[in-house]
Amino acid sequence: MSKKITVLFYKTKTGNEPVREWLLSLSKEDRQRIGVDIKTVEYGWPIGMPVSRSLGKGLYEVRSHISDRRIARVIFTIIDKYMILLNGFVKKTQKTPKEEIALALRRMKEIE
Numbered sequence: 361m362s363k364k365i366t367v368l369f370y371k372t373k374t375g376n377e378p379v380r381e382w383l384l385s386l387s388k389e390d391r392q393r394i395g396v397d398i399k400t401v402e403y404g405w406p407i408g409m410p411v412s413r414s415l416g417k418g419l420y421e422v423r424s425h426i427s428d429r430r431i432a433r434v435i436f437t438i439i440d441k442y443m444i445l446l447n448g449f450v451k452k453t454q455k456t457p458k459e460e461i462a463l464a465l466r467r468m469k470e471i472e
Contacts, residue, residue: 364405365443367398370467379434379445390426394434394448397424401436401443415456419446419464426450435464444471 369377383391400411401422414420415435422434433456435447446464449457 361403363402365402365438365441367402367443367445370444370446370471379448382448386432387427390432393426394422394424394432397422398434398443398445405438405443415461415464417465418468419461421456433460435460437464437468439471444468 369380371377383394386394397411401407404411410423412420412422418437420436420438422436424432424434426432431451433449433451434445435456436443436445438444446467447460449460451457
């Protein structure tokens with residue numbers, strides 16, 4: 361089975377990769393779980409619930425259940441055949457926080 365899209369990390373102007381840094385701050389178990397979910401999107405795009413869903417405005421999220429009954433989200437956009445990971449966070453509320461979406465939108469505008 362071949363990839364339908366390729367994952368890239370968003371890079372700041374200074375070369376930092378915030379999503380990669382966030383992932384590295386998590387436990388190995390949590391990184392692996394999120395990695396499996398990202399891989400599912402890579403190989404299955406377009407894919408919907410429960411792994412991924414649209415947030416509107418060209419943004420999508422990878423939905424992961426990680427340790428201690430927590431929920432992680434990775435917000436991404438699709439440009440050409442690339443899945444660009446824009447933002448990652450552990451959810452603390454039912455709805456995806458507006459500031460997390462706003463951050464992803466700002467980053468998406470930077471790369472367009």
